[in-house]
Amino acid sequence: MSVTAAKGFQAAGIAAGIKENGNPDLALVVNSGPRRAAAGVFTSNRVKAAPVLWSEQVLKGGQVAAVVLNSGGANACTGPKGFQDTHATAEKAAEALGVDAAEVAVASTGLIGVTLPMDKLLPGVEAAAAALSPHGGEKAAIAIKTTDSVHKTAVFEGEGWTVGGMAKGAGMLAPGLATMLVVLTTDADLPAADLDKALREATRLTFDRVDSDGCMSTNDTVLLLASGAADVTPGQAEFAEAVRGVCDDLARQLIGDAEGASKDIRIEVVGAASEDDAVEVGRSIARNNLLKCAIHGEDPNWGRVLSAIGTTGAAFEPDRLNVAINDVWVCKNGSVGEDRDLVDMRYREVKITADLAAGSESAVIWANDLTADYVHENSAYSS
Amino acid sequence: MSVTAAKGFQAAGIAAGIKENGNPDLALVVNSGPRRAAAGVFTSNRVKAAPVLWSEQVLKGGQVAAVVLNSGGANACTGPKGFQDTHATAEKAAEALGVDAAEVAVASTGLIGVTLPMDKLLPGVEAAAAALSPHGGEKAAIAIKTTDSVHKTAVFEGEGWTVGGMAKGAGMLAPGLATMLVVLTTDADLPAADLDKALREATRLTFDRVDSDGCMSTNDTVLLLASGAADVTPGQAEFAEAVRGVCDDLARQLIGDAEGASKDIRIEVVGAASEDDAVEVGRSIARNNLLKCAIHGEDPNWGRVLSAIGTTGAAFEPDRLNVAINDVWVCKNGSVGEDRDLVDMRYREVKITADLAAGSESAVIWANDLTADYVHENSAYSS
Structure with a gap:
C-alpha cells in the first residue's frame, strides 16, 4: 500500500548506513508513468534545508520522475556543501534510473547542522534503485522514520483510480505551509496545475492545522506525484477531496505519534x-x-x-x-x-x-x- | 526595604485565609503623601481580570492612595460578580484608610476562574490596615507569592530619593505590556505623566523582555507610586534610569525563580x-x-x-x-x-x-x- 497503492509507482526502503544504529534510512519512490505530473508544498521557514531548496526548483518544472528521501540527517544549515550533496544525490538517482536529475526531488530529515555521510548515501541510492518494487511502499515508509514510533501510510480508492501516501514526523511539528516529509501518489491522470491546486487546499486544511509543539521545521516537504497509469481523470472536486482525505488521515497519525505525547x-x-x-x-x-x-x-x-x-x-x-x-x-x-x-x-x-x-x-x-x-x-x- | 524603602509609604502582609494552606495572602501598600501621583501598566491580554479592569480606571486619574493585593485567586473570568468583589475590596480599604475608593488600586493573582472568598478577604483588608508599618515591605512581598519559591524586592538609592519595589511571578510569564504583580514606590516628587513615561519605558525594556513560558497572564499589573515625601525632583532621565534598574533587577529575579526551570x-x-x-x-x-x-x-x-x-x-x-x-x-x-x-x-x-x-x-x-x-x-x- 502506501505510495505504491496507485498504479505506475515503485518504491524501496533500505538501510544505507546513514543512521548509526543500522535502521532503514533511505527511501526511493519512482513514477514509471506514463505521466510524471507533480506538485509540492514546502516549509515556510525562511531557513530552508538544502533538499528543500533543490526540490522547490524541481517542482517548478511540474514533473517528478523520482523522489529520494533519507532519514538520519536533515542536511539543513550545511552551507554550499549541503547543497552539493543534495545535487549529487539527485544525479546519482537519475543515473541509476535513467531519468533527468532535474526531475528528481530530494527530501531529508534528522538532525540539523550535520552534513550527510555521502560515502554511505550514494551507494545507498544505487542499492535502493536495485530494490525497487511495486510492493515497496511499506518499506519506503519505514525508511523515512526518525523518532516516529510507527510508520504512517494512507490510501483512498476512487472509481478506477487511487491516492496513496506515506508520512513521517513526530517532532518540530508546526508547519507553516507544509510539514514533515510526505509523499502522495496517484494513478489518476491530471496536469500539474490541478495537482497543485488539490495539494495546496489539502495541506492548508490538514497538515497546516496540526501543531504538536509550535516548532516549524526547516525540512517540511509534501509531494504529490501522478502517474496517469489508471488512465482516468477524476473531477477536480472529487480528486481534491480524496487528496484531502489522505492528508487528513496522515496528519491525524502524526499527532497520534508525537514525541512524548499522552493526549x-x-x-x-x-x-x-x-x-x-x-x-x-x-x-x-x-x-x-x-x-x-x-x-x-x-x-x-x-x-x-x-x-x-x-x-x-x-x-x-x-x-x-x-x-x-x-x-x-x-x-x-x-x-x-x-x-x-x-x-x-x-x-x-x-x-x-x-x-x-x-x-x-x-x-x-x-x-x-x-x-x-x-x-x-x-x-x-x-x- | 521593598515598597517601604522610600519615605511616605507603609505596608502590611497578612494571612487572611484566602489560601487554604494558611500562608500569607493579602498585602496592602499605602502612600501617605504628601503626593499621590501614580502610573500603571497592565496586561495586554484581552481577557483581563476584574482587578485589572478596576485598576486601569483608577490609574486614569493619575492618583493612587493605596494598593490591595491578594494571592490565592486571580479573580479572572469571574463575570460581574468578580468585578463587584474587586469594587467591594477597594471600598473596604478606602473605608479603613479614610481615602477615596477611586484612588485604591487592586491586584489579584492565583487560579483563573474561581471567585474570591470575600468573607475572608474583606476582614483581611481591615486586619492589613491595622498592621500597616513603615517597615512592612518585606511582609507585603511575601504575601503576594503564589508558586514563587522566594519573594522578590529591589531598591535603588538616589541622592536624597529612593525607588523600591516588590514583584511576584513564576509562571504564565510572557508579558505583552506589563507582567505579573509589581508595585514600585518612590519618595521623589514627580507628576503622574513623568511617572508614566518612566514606567512605560522601563517595563518595555525589562518585564516586557522576559519570556519564561510564552504564556501571557490575565492579571499582569505594574504600579509606580510617588509620595513626594523626599521633597526632591530628580531629572527625568535620572529617574527613568533608576526605575528601569529596579525593574531590571526584579525581572531577573522572576526568571531566576521560574517554575521548574533549571537554566x-x-x-x-x-x-x-x-x-x-x-x-x-x-x-x-x-x-x-x-x-x-x-x-x-x-x-x-x-x-x-x-x-x-x-x-x-x-x-x-x-x-x-x-x-x-x-x-x-x-x-x-x-x-x-x-x-x-x-x-x-x-x-x-x-x-x-x-x-x-x-x-x-x-x-x-x-x-x-x-x-x-x-x-x-x-x-x-x-x-
Missing part, C-alpha cells in the same frame, strides 16, 4: 467571524504550554484556554466567550460555567471547543499535551 | 536591522520548546536556534546568520561553525547570541529552559 487534543474554534480568526485562536490555544501541561494532568483548566484566546487579535468580546472540554461547557459568557468535575479526561483524545460568539466560521487544530517524556526525548536528541 | 537563558540578538526585529527574533528563540528542552539537556543544539529565527519576518539572509552559545560560535554563515564540544553549559546561566548580520540594532530577551519539573508543576496546579 491528542482536538481544538475546534466555532462562532468565529472568519476562518482566519478561528485558525489564529486555535493555534494560540494549541501552543499554550500551561494548557498543554494541564491537559496532561487531566485538569480541565479552562482559564488557560481563555488566557490563550486573549492574546489573539480575533474578533470577540471577553464576556461572551464559551469553552467546552469534552462537551462540558465549563466556561460560559467568559465566566464559570458547568461543574468542571463533570469533565472526563481519562481517554487519549481530548476535545476543546472554543466558541467566540462572533460569527459562524470555524476551524479545527490538532495538538498534543506537554509531558515530561517530551522534555526527556528532546533534551537528549542530538547527543 | 536562565540570556538571548542577545545583535546585528538586527531594527530593535523590533531583534525583539521578534529573541522572542521566537525564547519560545521554541525544542530549544528549551535542548538547553535543559545542556545540548548546544544551534539548529533549533536557526529554525526559530527562520519563522520570523525579521530582515536577514539565512546564509549570513551566526549563532554563539556561551561565546562559542557554533554556527557561522548559516552553517557549521566552531566545535560544539567546546561549549560549556554546566552553569545555570546560558548565553545565546544570534547575529542577524543585517544592521546594528540589538535586544536582550530572558527565558528559561523547559523541564519535566515545569510539566509536573503545571499539570497539577488547579487540582
Whole structure:
C-alpha cells in the first residue's frame, strides 16, 4: 500500500548506513508513468534545508520522475556543501534510473547542522534503485522514520483510480505551509496545475492545522506525484477531496505519534467571524504550554484556554466567550460555567471547543499535551 | 526595604485565609503623601481580570492612595460578580484608610476562574490596615507569592530619593505590556505623566523582555507610586534610569525563580536591522520548546536556534546568520561553525547570541529552559 497503492509507482526502503544504529534510512519512490505530473508544498521557514531548496526548483518544472528521501540527517544549515550533496544525490538517482536529475526531488530529515555521510548515501541510492518494487511502499515508509514510533501510510480508492501516501514526523511539528516529509501518489491522470491546486487546499486544511509543539521545521516537504497509469481523470472536486482525505488521515497519525505525547487534543474554534480568526485562536490555544501541561494532568483548566484566546487579535468580546472540554461547557459568557468535575479526561483524545460568539466560521487544530517524556526525548536528541 | 524603602509609604502582609494552606495572602501598600501621583501598566491580554479592569480606571486619574493585593485567586473570568468583589475590596480599604475608593488600586493573582472568598478577604483588608508599618515591605512581598519559591524586592538609592519595589511571578510569564504583580514606590516628587513615561519605558525594556513560558497572564499589573515625601525632583532621565534598574533587577529575579526551570537563558540578538526585529527574533528563540528542552539537556543544539529565527519576518539572509552559545560560535554563515564540544553549559546561566548580520540594532530577551519539573508543576496546579 502506501505510495505504491496507485498504479505506475515503485518504491524501496533500505538501510544505507546513514543512521548509526543500522535502521532503514533511505527511501526511493519512482513514477514509471506514463505521466510524471507533480506538485509540492514546502516549509515556510525562511531557513530552508538544502533538499528543500533543490526540490522547490524541481517542482517548478511540474514533473517528478523520482523522489529520494533519507532519514538520519536533515542536511539543513550545511552551507554550499549541503547543497552539493543534495545535487549529487539527485544525479546519482537519475543515473541509476535513467531519468533527468532535474526531475528528481530530494527530501531529508534528522538532525540539523550535520552534513550527510555521502560515502554511505550514494551507494545507498544505487542499492535502493536495485530494490525497487511495486510492493515497496511499506518499506519506503519505514525508511523515512526518525523518532516516529510507527510508520504512517494512507490510501483512498476512487472509481478506477487511487491516492496513496506515506508520512513521517513526530517532532518540530508546526508547519507553516507544509510539514514533515510526505509523499502522495496517484494513478489518476491530471496536469500539474490541478495537482497543485488539490495539494495546496489539502495541506492548508490538514497538515497546516496540526501543531504538536509550535516548532516549524526547516525540512517540511509534501509531494504529490501522478502517474496517469489508471488512465482516468477524476473531477477536480472529487480528486481534491480524496487528496484531502489522505492528508487528513496522515496528519491525524502524526499527532497520534508525537514525541512524548499522552493526549491528542482536538481544538475546534466555532462562532468565529472568519476562518482566519478561528485558525489564529486555535493555534494560540494549541501552543499554550500551561494548557498543554494541564491537559496532561487531566485538569480541565479552562482559564488557560481563555488566557490563550486573549492574546489573539480575533474578533470577540471577553464576556461572551464559551469553552467546552469534552462537551462540558465549563466556561460560559467568559465566566464559570458547568461543574468542571463533570469533565472526563481519562481517554487519549481530548476535545476543546472554543466558541467566540462572533460569527459562524470555524476551524479545527490538532495538538498534543506537554509531558515530561517530551522534555526527556528532546533534551537528549542530538547527543 | 521593598515598597517601604522610600519615605511616605507603609505596608502590611497578612494571612487572611484566602489560601487554604494558611500562608500569607493579602498585602496592602499605602502612600501617605504628601503626593499621590501614580502610573500603571497592565496586561495586554484581552481577557483581563476584574482587578485589572478596576485598576486601569483608577490609574486614569493619575492618583493612587493605596494598593490591595491578594494571592490565592486571580479573580479572572469571574463575570460581574468578580468585578463587584474587586469594587467591594477597594471600598473596604478606602473605608479603613479614610481615602477615596477611586484612588485604591487592586491586584489579584492565583487560579483563573474561581471567585474570591470575600468573607475572608474583606476582614483581611481591615486586619492589613491595622498592621500597616513603615517597615512592612518585606511582609507585603511575601504575601503576594503564589508558586514563587522566594519573594522578590529591589531598591535603588538616589541622592536624597529612593525607588523600591516588590514583584511576584513564576509562571504564565510572557508579558505583552506589563507582567505579573509589581508595585514600585518612590519618595521623589514627580507628576503622574513623568511617572508614566518612566514606567512605560522601563517595563518595555525589562518585564516586557522576559519570556519564561510564552504564556501571557490575565492579571499582569505594574504600579509606580510617588509620595513626594523626599521633597526632591530628580531629572527625568535620572529617574527613568533608576526605575528601569529596579525593574531590571526584579525581572531577573522572576526568571531566576521560574517554575521548574533549571537554566536562565540570556538571548542577545545583535546585528538586527531594527530593535523590533531583534525583539521578534529573541522572542521566537525564547519560545521554541525544542530549544528549551535542548538547553535543559545542556545540548548546544544551534539548529533549533536557526529554525526559530527562520519563522520570523525579521530582515536577514539565512546564509549570513551566526549563532554563539556561551561565546562559542557554533554556527557561522548559516552553517557549521566552531566545535560544539567546546561549549560549556554546566552553569545555570546560558548565553545565546544570534547575529542577524543585517544592521546594528540589538535586544536582550530572558527565558528559561523547559523541564519535566515545569510539566509536573503545571499539570497539577488547579487540582
